[in-house]
Amino acid sequence: MSTDKNFNYNYAFVFYDINEKRVAKIFKICKKYLVHYQKSVFRGDITPSKLIALKNELKKIIVEDEDFVCIVKLLNGNVFGEEVMGISESSEDLFL
Numbered sequence: 570m571s572t573d574k575n576f577n578y579n580y581a582f583v584f585y586d587i588n589e590k591r592v593a594k595i596f597k598i599c600k601k602y603l604v605h606y607q608k609s610v611f612r613g614d615i616t617p618s619k620l621i622a623l624k625n626e627l628k629k630i631i632v633e634d635e636d637f638v639c640i641v642k643l644l645n646g647n648v649f650g651e652e653v654m655g656i657s658e659s660s661e662d663l664f665l
Contacts, residue, residue: 578642583611586637591630598626
C-alpha cells in the first residue's frame with residue numbers, strides 16, 4: 570500500500586484508540602520516542618531507525634482486531650500547517 574522505503578521520515582504524529590487493558594503500555598512506548606501532545610496523540614522529531622523501533626514495539630502490544638494506531642510520517646516538522654482550536658493538554662502551547 571505504501572512506498573515509504575524511498576523516504577527517510579524525520580517527524581511523526583501518532584494517534585491511537587486502544588483497548589483500556591493496553592493503553593498504559595502504548596502511552597509509555599510512545600512517550601519514549603515522541604512528545605505527548607493531546608490525550609492519545611503524540612508528535613515530534615524522530616530518526617528513521619527510531620521510527621522503526623517505535624512501530625516494532627507497538628506491534629508487539631496491539632491486538633489488530635481491537636486496537637487502532639495511526640502514524641502520520643513527515644519528512645520534517647516544517648512541512649505542515651497546524652491550526653489548534655479549543656483547549657490543548659500540551660505544555661508547548663502555553664508558550665506560543
